[in-house]
Amino acid sequence: MPAVKLMVNGKPASGDVEDRTLLVQFLRDHLGLTGTHVGCDTSQCGACVVHIDGRAVKSCTVLVGQAAGANVTTIEGIARGDELHPMQAAFRDNHGLQCGFCTPGMIMSAIDIVNRHGGSVDEATVRHELEGNICRCTGYHNIVRSVLDAAGRMKVAQAAE
Amino acid sequence: MYATTYHRPSSVEEAASLFTKGTDARYLAGGHTLIPVMKQRLAAPSDVIDLAKIPSLVGIDVSADAVTIKGATTYYDIANNAQVRKVISALSNLTSTIGDPAVRYRGTIGGSIANNDPAADLPAAVVALNASVTTNKRSIAADDFFKGLFSTALDDGEIITAVTFPIPAQAAYAKFPHPASRFALTGVFVAKTKAGDVRAAVTGASQNGVMRVAAIEQALKANWSPSALDNLRIPDDGLTADIHGSAAYRANLIKVMAQRAVTAAS
Structure with missing residues (x-):
């Protein structure tokens, strides 16, 4: 797959990754955003929930390609500077x-x-x-x-x- | 997960063409069955063709007689559509109980019925409401669509483009959810058509997936009330028995859920 491009926490993000890459792997391993956790890895536990275009979804069950072009928000992206959400x-x-x-x-x-x-x-x-x-x-x-x-x-x- | 190639076509025609080019292609909708199965290496498609972003596969049309839901419309969008709630609230209620909120944002009607999980909720609605399934090739009646455990009348590469539900006079769905997965341990959808016919479809209970129960339909046609089923005994032949419940337990649940559904519909 050509480099996947998406917006993460309001900033453009891209990576040259395999098509089988899960969104949570892309966030953690390629962008270093390790706030999103992998708990069960079977879409049950919700530790990996992020927002895709404003909807809370389980990022362990989404291929990064499915999120291409989307706005993704992670736990790292909700505070305003030092002010917590x-x-x-x-x-x-x-x-x-x-x-x-x-x-x-x-x-x-x-x-x-x-x-x-x-x-x-x-x-x-x-x-x-x-x-x-x-x-x-x-x-x-x-x-x-x-x-x-x-x-x-x-x-x-x-x-x- | 084994390596695969992800495609995002922009039309149904392009998706079908990509399918024929792949050596072992699979369609992806919400992905909440296929991706876990790929992660377990129980499926290893050469190509994954994403249907969820095809504009013509998303949306809901409500006419005087029917609700038509495009194939890649999510449970969330069905559950929160005000027009659907007005004319078939049973369908809104059913879709609002599938999985959890995060799952409902991803799962689609076409994905659910194409997968035909024996404990999925939507097959019961499709059968009880006598819906018709439209594909990129033809239209299939609900009674002809489901062919047992995880199998359907769909040909290889065929794409569900829409499901059309005739608007019933009364309908409701009652399920006993599995406490962890929210799949139906047993769920019963009852519907009374405007012409007075009654259909009852059961999911979660049978080893062969969704099924109609003639005894319930006849009893409710004669008397549309929960008490019409008081003396009914559902045989447990062919019903699922597992650690969650015996076949006899599920047989009793069919009757109890049918009675609750009629109460809710009335």
Whole structure:
């Protein structure tokens, strides 16, 4: 395949890689963006979730060619400089992680949940919508608390803009 | 994963032409079955032909009588289409329960029914709603499309371009999801046509994949209510037995899910 080209975190990225390269391998091994994790590698756990054109998907189950020309956002691309994204800040403030392995995927999925359901999303919806993300430490309670806290902050931020 | 060549055609004709050129080509839609299978080295296609970006394969048309969903339309886009929800809410509800949100952004209707996983949800909707499957060569009635475990009436290289669902008078889907995968341990889709016919399709329960159950259809045609099935006994011949449930358990689930579906539809 000729060099694959896509936008990653707002910047052009390209690489001369084999067609069998998965998006997550491209991000981690070719771009050095190791914030996106590989947990199960079988599209179950959600540690590899990134946004492709604004939609949260499992990058272990996407060939990089499928993302050619797309806008990809990873966990590295959501803070504004030193200012954490409200979802990241809420995870820190609410102790929304234990070992932290699932956290990048949780945050990327959680942002998508709030984008779809709005800042007033309820707890039952958050719990249900996180079904594709597994926390092996079983720290769901604080993860859900973090998402709900962030949803409120994102609502306020959107209202201010 | 073994080496492969990825193609992104811009038309159905180009995709079909690429397929004939490959020594062992496969079509790729959402990829959430094919890519895991390739990663396990259970499939090693020479060429992977991506259908998901072909503009003519994406979109939903709703007319007075039918909903037509193009082959590469995702579960997410079906579940969130307001017109579909208005006329066949059962289809919206079904697609909103497939996998998880990330999977629903990728999985497509054409990919699901072409794969014909015996526990997939969409085959039940296609059969119960008596849909017709349009390909780049012909139109295939739902009853003729599914041919047992992971097999369909599709020829090699044939592409599903659309699925057309007649709008029913009433319909609903009820499933008992596998707690980890969200596939149907057993799911039942019931539909009553505007002419008064009843169709009931079961997924997840049979070793041969989606099937109609005549006894349920007859009972519901006579009396469209959950109580019509109270005394029904579903035989467990040919039903799946595994660590998740025995054949008898699934036979009972067929009845219970059918009753829940009728309740939801009414």
